[in-house]
Amino acid sequence: MNKVFSNAHAAVSGIKNGSTILLGGFGLCGIPENCIAALVELGVNNLTCISNNAGVDDFGIGLMLQKKMVKKMIASYVGENAEFERQLLNGELEVELIPQGTLATRCMAAGYGLPAIFTPAGVGTEVANGKEIRNFNGKDYLLEYAFDADFAIVKAWRGDTMGNLIFKDTARNFNPLMAMAGKTTIAEVEELVPAGELDPNQIHTPGIYVHRIFKGVQYEKRIEQRTVRKEA
Amino acid sequence: MNKVFSNAHAAVSGIKNGSTILLGGFGLCGIPENCIAALVELGVNNLTCISNNAGVDDFGIGLMLQKKMVKKMIASYVGENAEFERQLLNGELEVELIPQGTLATRCMAAGYGLPAIFTPAGVGTEVANGKEIRNFNGKDYLLEYAFDADFAIVKAWRGDTMGNLIFKDTARNFNPLMAMAGKTTIAEVEELVPAGELDPNQIHTPGIYVHRIFKGVQYEKRIEQRTVRKEA
Amino acid sequence: MALDKFQIAKRIAQDLKDGFYVNLGIGIPTLVANYIPAGVNVILQSENGLLGMGPFPMEGDENPDLINAGKQTITTLPGSSFFDSAMSFGMIRAGKVDLTVLGAMEVSERGDIANWKIPGKMVKGMGGAMDLVASAKNIIVAMMHTNPKGESKLLPDCTLPLTGVACVKKIVTELAYFEISDNGFVLLERAPGVSIDEIKAKTAGRLIVKGEIPEMVL
């Protein structure tokens, strides 16, 4: 039972043209940089990517867009990306925009074996078009389905050889949810330690959800909005 | 904004006859010993208690049963309790048995603002009686509703003055789920520290879910099945 | 005189109560954090997974793993906690956040809000806005009273695609402070020196003016 892979190229093997992939991260924070680079090199296409955002022009999922690897993007917010806009307006790219909480909860539902959830997000808006509406206690909710994705690719701070993961700060975001939701889950970590080194009380994603793990290298961790204050 | 109470008696104030209370713990592991003792002293009755188990004769919720404080018990397993059995057979106590995973997920649903969930547990059994059945992808699921409880009483290992909680080992069990599900959530902790002493990455229950917190005393932590091995 | 964006934020900050958990949207709402009244402790939620958002970091202390929902580098405060996006929107949906402050393109007299999409323009997405407006029990909109063309943003019905229905509770613009009632926009306060006539002229939706309307005290 070896879950440890030597690098990103080995870890993304089996991802094929047409695969549906969940990609962790919020903006450029907590994204699986190594796996994205490996996928770009692999050059698979016709992918359906589910991720909160679509990266920026020259980083994150933006790198996959440049290579026209993405057929459909499912996200909550896709700003900050001129190439995305160009492909969308040209009809080269499909996009499905869904509320951020719905995106998160549909991942969790998949990981928890819940086939569908009810959420009030989007009731009375175009997001509700064609969806079942149900009233509970006087409030309307939309029925939304669990994601069904071939692969989940996530980035964690620390991981162990059994696939247990610990995330850091707001780089956690969608990562543990997507880790639970993939049929095959690939985790890249900044630090990979032997089983037993992580405190079992502090593990965010139990290894049962993780099929492949490897130590990532050369993290750029690009900051989108560097905001600082001057005063002491 | 002070969430810190001096002791269990102060913390359980406002719990009245007829209240619905979620109580954390699995068997006698991770139960809110101090709050249970305070409730017994307070002597409220006609309570609806939701907890995975009903304690043993002379400990845990069993102490509340002795005083006939409980009108209805909602649990997944109620063995090991002769007084419970006596009251049930005498018609002094109502009991609703629900699958353990359903119990857990109905708590989570309440804490996550999900009005209902679909679970396959109980399909084709008497648990399904009167419940809506729905098929997703060829499999049947029951519709089960989020709990609606007045109070949640939980036990954590460490907590801070802002109500953040960290649980220990399998004493976690239902505690973080119930903490999310109470209209008023009361947490007793073994160690209460100032805000800032807990690592924000390790918090299991964010303080937003916790309304009252206090340092418990004299934990007995009774073991139900002491099992040991001999060989080295 | 009409308020500037800082004064709008300051007026909203007066509504903060001690112990409030608050989610502040991008733009003017973010500024509210700068005017929290003395003696009032509020905990800021960032929907990407943080309770207890602190100020921007000092130069050199930026942590790329620590950003807010606007993707800005931030800091934590004592008592902060991190969590995943499902729990973040879970606590929002469950009504645990006491106050949400958002910007808007349009608000209707029934409290419908439009703030995510303009037909004909590239749609960037709703992010967490639809979850927030569908769930928050107390939503204050911070916005300019009119759009760049001078048209009222307080309307009988929104003309833009909706973000949520019947959810906005209060609105603060550069001209006034309104509460949404079943019957329309109830004028509660005027910006200092702004006349009721001006507010009436710039409010396309049904405006309710009852009794004397005090000026804001900032």
Added chain:
Amino acid sequence: MALDKFQIAKRIAQDLKDGFYVNLGIGIPTLVANYIPAGVNVILQSENGLLGMGPFPMEGDENPDLINAGKQTITTLPGSSFFDSAMSFGMIRAGKVDLTVLGAMEVSERGDIANWKIPGKMVKGMGGAMDLVASAKNIIVAMMHTNPKGESKLLPDCTLPLTGVACVKKIVTELAYFEISDNGFVLLERAPGVSIDEIKAKTAGRLIVKGEIPEMVL
């Protein structure tokens, strides 16, 4: 000769594969952990919130905060993780647990299982059994072939209240190893020295015997 409960456990343990995540119920199923084949690593799940359950603690090392679903004191192993009950049943429902071993009072020829309630007796509750049987993709029942009255527990239909329907995949009793097919109990192996006639005589449900039936190798 019929198997004893340890041999039943041993036979089931032969079905474990390296890397399996396994949930073992109370009773005979618990014993399976003692017979995990050499070179096979399995991770035991305890549905009260632990992956990587270790053996009972040494005397004096009992930790009251660390118990299994049978409320017994246990230990962890390197790589263990703790989680709450919702995640625990979440991973069960999502089919992440590779094998579940349970006891039963009755199993029907369609794989229905009854193991939680006897009419007229105090009902203690289903605990996590209904969740497990409704979700697990691979369920092996470990039980005695007959009840204390000598009646078959392998039935055309369960007579007791059901725990789950059409969910059991395999059964190991003291007499034999069966697979559930659409048509009934398929006899795969006999306990050493047990005749097909004896198995037939003690199996009330439809029994399918095809070709030569090997003896178990324990």
